[in-house]
Amino acid sequence: ILISLFLAFNHHPSIISTYMFEGVEIYKDFLPTKSPPLIFSIIEDPATNGTLHNTFGYVALQISRYISDYMGHSLSNVRLPSVMYGLITLFLFYVIINRWFSWEVALISTSLLATNQYFLIFQHTLIPHMATLATILFCIERFQNLLTKNNKFAILSFGFACALTTLNYWTGRWCMLVILLFYLVDFEKFSILKYKTYLRFTNIKRIRTTLLVFLSMVSILTIFYPGNLLLLFTFDFIYPSGRVGEYSDEVFKSFFNIFYNLKLFFNYFIFNRSNPPSDIMLYHPYPVENILILSLSILGIIISLTRKITYSVLFILYILFMTFFPQFLSEVQTIDNKFVSTLHPGRAFFFIPFVCIMSVIGFKYFYTYITSRNHS
8 A cells, every 4th residue: 555655646757648638638627717617427529638529528537627726736736636546446456356366366466556657657647547447446346246235225336336437438438338248147057158058148136136227327327417318328328429430340340450450569569668658648559568467467367268267257357358359449540551550558558457467366376386286
């Protein structure tokens, strides 16, 4: 905790994130003529620069103006909300892993996340990524609570977490939906390898609970801001029209984009170690994690898939895939006879926490194997 606090309050990037992102948030929210209204609305175009194209911006970021008006205007105070969201993220991350694994796995995984360069940069940048990750983890924590208690408060609090998640970056919406879908599946009777179980993939109790969670979310969003209903039940909620052209929506083009972006990802987000961490703020490629951590994560994934998989490990693998894969649908265009992709560090950020978990699980498998060999 002390290390996380030290890193949180003693890491101050001296520049404002370029390409309109943080600059837009600061410019629009800090206009001297008016203070931004704190309206909990679903963003019509949930992009990094959400304030630019929307009637209302990200309320999680607009609070920065009110903090700065009270504490003084400096870059440190402007970014204070993101710092707090980062600390909340680490707390929730530890709680989630500790519940399903052990305090040792939780402690090491949280330490890896707290020292990851992507985490440090986004924790000190006024863009919606850290607030979004905090709400995603809040969704997972309330999902865990629902699994164990399944009472009225658990349903209501899970719906509240889902509502908060819809107010941020589009990845939050996506994760909220896939978490609800995962809860809907009854894994005691369903197996992806046995097609005869597909007709029994869920049950009435899970359907009823999922509907109650959804109704809770809708009710809370309506209380937040009635206009949320106008966007919640449209296709723009899943795939905003403002993002058309940034992700491929054609089948054959998608295969090409996935192939090209995978190549780009391995070349620049894993193996290219020549760029400084500040490139993340410039939205230039930077390694997502240390090679050793990535190798241990792959080891953890492979061993987990070859053994009898537990519910907790299955969920971590599921959410890892659901945060890792969508970035490879980023549109690839031809400019000056060169392929240019919209894949950037902001899209690569959200799967990193789950890589940290799998790397510690991989290390645990490796450590257990070595110690057992030594004893024998």
